[in-house]
Amino acid sequence: xxxxxxxxxxxxxxxxxxxxxxxxxxxxxxxxxxxxxxxxxxxxxxxxxxxxxxxxxxxxxxxxxxxxxxxxxxxxxxxxxxxxxxxxxxxxxxxxxxxxxxxxxxxxxxxxxxxxxxxxxxxxxxxxxxxxxxxxxxxxxxxxxxxxxxxxxxxxxxxxxxxxxxxxxxxxxxxxxxxxxxxxxxxxxxxxxxxxxxxxxxxxxxxxxxxxxxxxxxxxxxxxxxxxxxxxxxxxxxxxxxxxxxxxxxxxxxxxxxxxxxxxxxxxxxxxxxxxxxxxxxxxxxxxxxxxxxxxxxxxxxxxxxxxxx
Amino acid sequence: xxxxxxxxxxxxxxxxxxxxxxxxxxxxxxxxxxxxxxxxxxxxxxxxxxxxxxxxxxxxxxxxxxxxxxxxxxxxxxxxxxxxxxxxxxxxxxxxxxxxxxxxxxxxxxxxxxxxxxxxxxxxxxxxxxxxxxxxxxxxxxxxxx
Amino acid sequence: xxxxxxxxxxxxxxxxxxxxxxxxxxxxxxxxxxxxxxxxxxxxxxxxxxxxxxxxxxxxxxxxxxxxxxxxxxxxxxxxxxxxxxxxxxxxxxxxxxxxxxxxxxxxxxxxxxxxxxxxxxxxxxxxxxxxxxxxxxxxx
Numbered sequence: 001x002x003x004x005x006x007x008x009x010x011x012x013x014x015x016x017x018x019x020x021x022x023x024x025x026x027x028x029x030x031x032x033x034x035x036x037x038x039x040x041x042x043x044x045x046x047x048x049x050x051x052x053x054x055x056x057x058x059x060x061x062x063x064x065x066x067x068x069x070x071x072x073x074x075x076x077x078x079x080x081x082x083x084x085x086x087x088x089x090x091x092x093x094x095x096x097x098x099x100x101x102x103x104x105x106x107x108x109x110x111x112x113x114x115x116x117x118x119x120x121x122x123x124x125x126x127x128x129x130x131x132x133x134x135x136x137x138x139x140x141x142x143x144x145x146x147x148x149x150x151x152x153x154x155x156x157x158x159x160x161x162x163x164x165x166x167x168x169x170x171x172x173x174x175x176x177x178x179x180x181x182x183x184x185x186x187x188x189x190x191x192x193x194x195x196x197x198x199x200x201x202x203x204x205x206x207x208x209x210x211x212x213x214x215x216x217x218x219x220x221x222x223x224x225x226x227x228x229x230x231x232x233x234x235x236x237x238x239x240x241x242x243x244x245x246x247x248x249x250x251x252x253x254x255x256x257x258x259x260x261x262x263x264x265x266x267x268x269x270x271x272x273x274x275x276x277x278x279x280x281x282x283x284x285x286x287x288x289x290x291x292x293x294x295x296x297x298x299x300x301x302x303x304x305x306x307x308x309x310x
Numbered sequence: 311x312x313x314x315x316x317x318x319x320x321x322x323x324x325x326x327x328x329x330x331x332x333x334x335x336x337x338x339x340x341x342x343x344x345x346x347x348x349x350x351x352x353x354x355x356x357x358x359x360x361x362x363x364x365x366x367x368x369x370x371x372x373x374x375x376x377x378x379x380x381x382x383x384x385x386x387x388x389x390x391x392x393x394x395x396x397x398x399x400x401x402x403x404x405x406x407x408x409x410x411x412x413x414x415x416x417x418x419x420x421x422x423x424x425x426x427x428x429x430x431x432x433x434x435x436x437x438x439x440x441x442x443x444x445x446x447x448x449x450x451x452x453x454x455x456x
Numbered sequence: 457x458x459x460x461x462x463x464x465x466x467x468x469x470x471x472x473x474x475x476x477x478x479x480x481x482x483x484x485x486x487x488x489x490x491x492x493x494x495x496x497x498x499x500x501x502x503x504x505x506x507x508x509x510x511x512x513x514x515x516x517x518x519x520x521x522x523x524x525x526x527x528x529x530x531x532x533x534x535x536x537x538x539x540x541x542x543x544x545x546x547x548x549x550x551x552x553x554x555x556x557x558x559x560x561x562x563x564x565x566x567x568x569x570x571x572x573x574x575x576x577x578x579x580x581x582x583x584x585x586x587x588x589x590x591x592x593x594x595x596x597x
Contacts, residue, residue: 002492013504021495028519031523043537047512052548055551055552188540203533320476323480330514334491335490350506358516381532388540403502405502
């Protein structure tokens with residue numbers, strides 16, 4: 001119902017609010033399916049960052065949706081055919097949770113039974129994400145980095161100090177808001193650090209922590225204005241930080257290759273393999289967190305730094 | 311002791327739930343933005359406190375209860391800030407609260423009546439000779455009105 | 457939701473007021489639906505902002521209560537996170553809602569951004585209040 005009304009409304013501001021609501025319901029659904037890490041990431045990204053980014057792009061474009069000039073029947077046919085093809089391809093796949101699924105026969109029991117002994121980390125999701133499937137996570141981090149690169153190439157971050165606006169507008173001159181936000185931002189950053197390092201035991205990990213950390217700085221820029229925020233975290237640092245995050249991740253892999261084992265095999269990092277796993281997971285989560293934080297903040301800088309050109 | 315805690319937490323949960331629904335109904339039924347902010351902001355803060363305290367009383371004392379206390383402190387400090395900021399932004403954006411002036415309502419009614427009588431009086435002055443044209447005028451006017 | 461119901465029974469067996477938690481959760485859900493209706497039908501954008509903020513606060517409650525009832529894993533972390541993000545989203549909506557109009561106007565004297573702005577004055581505020589006079593009177597407060 002929310003999706004239908006989001007499509008039918010032409011007031012894009014209301015649509016952005018509805019998207020926030022929709023992603024929240026999806027996060028609740030994920031939690032009901034016992035996937036807490038995914039719900040965490042969905043809530044962090046969908047409710048916070050996506051809403052903010054969509055609002056900044058609304059700022060750049062028009063607020064009311066223009067009526068489409070072409071006949072929508074063609075696009076409807078294309079979407080329908082593609083959807084039908086996808087559904088047909090999925091008919092052969094086993095049902096969710098089917099015990100005779102090859103994933104549940106061979107791969108999952110190995111992870112579940114031997115995860116705690118081989119990796120030594122209580123949160124199985126982190127163990128799979130960071131250690132068993134570390135190469136996939138490396139690919140995800142590089143994808144995030146590439147997205148940041150694409151935004152930089154397309155939009156660019158304005159670095160001219162004369163053109164930045166200070167925060168004295170209808171949000172920035174509220175005294176109560178500024179005082180409370182000054183106290184709140186360190187707490188948000190502390191919570192981000194907690195999530196980063198708690199990922200081994202509960203829900204958490206690098207992606208969520210990076211997003212929460214970036215949200216703290218986004219709040220700072222929203223309330224205090226661009227001049228101050230860009231003085232605190234200049235965009236050049238963000239360029240370097242994004243690259244450093246990916247480099248840390250890749251560096252761990254290359255180091256283990258230089259030590260004689262396979263790429264991203266953490267047991268090469270210390271004498272005891274379990275300690276090596278712990279150290280390796282710590283380092284790559286750090287790399288992921290730094291990369292996600294800098295890319296999200298960079299995208300926000302790129303969007304919010306532009307005024308409407310007409 | 312646990313029976314007392316159970317009943318107490320049940321009471322808190324019940325009261326919090328009722329306040330929550332009241333706030334929601336107020337959000338829908340109030341005529342103006344500022345009254346909606348008041349209805350929703352006040353009730354939702356108190357309802358959150360009652361519901362979270364009820365939840366706290368049902369948990370054993372562990373890290374989870376400390377987290378519930380943290381969530382409570384956060385919502386209590388953030389909620390009024392958000393409603394205050396929203397109300398101030400709305401005021402800055404041009405909305406004005408719906409105001410009921412008790413004493414000058416009569417004046418307004420008298421003023422409106424006077425304007426009506428003046429308009430009717432203008433038409434009635436040239437009535438006798440121009441009644442036909444007046445009727446033609448109204449007939450000609452009504453199809454053009456949307 | 458039969459799987460959910462099985463877990464539900466685990467928490468609720470043997471209590472005095474075992475319906476209270478369910479009642480609270482249902483009440484919070486009902487309030488969320490009411491806030492959603494206001495979000496859809498709010499005549500001005502400020503109403504929608506208020507409704508979205510309310511929806512977010514009720515969601516924090518829903519995650520906290522529902523997570524306890526259904527024995528979700530680390531549900532309080534998600535609730536805490538969502539309380540923070542709701543606040544940030546509301547502040548972002550307020551900041552971007554005016555589309556930087558007041559800050560662009562203050563920069564007009566310096567940068568002479570030109571006649572680019574009259575287009576959005578029409579479709580923003582249905583009240584047609586003159587913003588210049590308003591900001592001056594607000595600053596005199």
